[in-house]
Amino acid sequence: MTALLDMRNVTVFRGRTQVFAGLTLRIEEGCNTAILGPNGAGKSTLLKMVAGELFPVFSPDSHVKVLGRERWNVWDLRSHLGIVSHDMQHEYLPGTPGLEVILSGFYSSVGTWRNQSFGQREHRRAEEVMERLGIEALRARAFGSMSTGEQRRFLLGRALVNDPGTLLLDEPTSGLDLRTSFLYRDLLRELARKGTTILLVTHHVCEIPSEVQHVVLLKQGRVLAQGRREDMLTSEKLSELFDCPLHAVSHNGTCQVFPAA
Numbered sequence: 001m002t003a004l005l006d007m008r009n010v011t012v013f014r015g016r017t018q019v020f021a022g023l024t025l026r027i028e029e030g031c032n033t034a035i036l037g038p039n040g041a042g043k044s045t046l047l048k049m050v051a052g053e054l055f056p057v058f059s060p061d062s063h064v065k066v067l068g069r070e071r072w073n074v075w076d077l078r079s080h081l082g083i084v085s086h087d088m089q090h091e092y093l094p095g096t097p098g099l100e101v102i103l104s105g106f107y108s109s110v111g112t113w114r115n116q117s118f119g120q121r122e123h124r125r126a127e128e129v130m131e132r133l134g135i136e137a138l139r140a141r142a143f144g145s146m147s148t149g150e151q152r153r154f155l156l157g158r159a160l161v162n163d164p165g166t167l168l169l170d171e172p173t174s175g176l177d178l179r180t181s182f183l184y185r186d187l188l189r190e191l192a193r194k195g196t197t198i199l200l201v202t203h204h205v206c207e208i209p210s211e212v213q214h215v216v217l218l219k220q221g222r223v224l225a226q227g228r229r230e231d232m233l234t235s236e237k238l239s240e241l242f243d244c245p246l247h248a249v250s251h252n253g254t255c256q257v258f259p260a261a
């Protein structure tokens, strides 16, 4: 079986910070996975490596393989992976109409450019995706004037236009109110049930939908543990991960944590 991600002995710096020192991690293709860890654990860094935005320090005994390959044309890679991250929300010019945010997904670019062409097929697909996410009425609305929840749905739509096999999501519901975050989570669950693989990065335990059965606990650039959801989302493991006494409770497929008494 190919791995979505196969990292061996990987060392990565961001500026002067060494985020990973010899990290080895394998995530199977088709296995919905959550990477859970506190702020600064290296979660976003890991996703950026999968997306081909960041590279490790070269060493002969280390590699990062994504979908079985070490070398990718970054545009090809991004047509296999749909990426939704926070950073992107700030990169779009506030005046960009919703439809253009969606269309930019065909080229995995931020915004659309004159040299890019969008024919009937692309427009039809963009409409289809907007209808699926319930945002078609906002197609002409400026991105900067949308609510955070609406912006997130447009960014999800942007990631979906190429019908990617895998979605990479970095803290997708942070900053959303409860109702909006549940709606967003339902969209992810529906995608997962229809066969899209989800790789979700988060520090919110309750954000992990029950369709995600594999959990990697990442702490200070190291894998503390990984395994089946029910074995990872325990009071003991989560207390160790977040360095504070926690009590984990599962209800209807959602895990929530409370400070331990």
Ligand SMILES: Nc1ncnc2c1ncn2[C@@H]1O[C@H](COP(=O)(O)OP(=O)(O)O)[C@@H](O)[C@H]1O
Binding pocket: 014, 015, 016, 017, 019, 037, 038, 039, 040, 041, 042, 043, 044, 045, 046
């Ligand atoms: N652009 C950057 N320059 C320097 N250090 C960075 C940069 N981005 C992230 N870091 C550092 O790298 C570490 C991991 O960051 P990140 O992957 O964003 O963590 P997480 O997503 O788990 O919160 C943190 O210590 C953070 O301060």
Ligand SMILES: [Mg+2]
Binding pocket: 043, 044, 045, 170
């Ligand atoms: Mg992050």
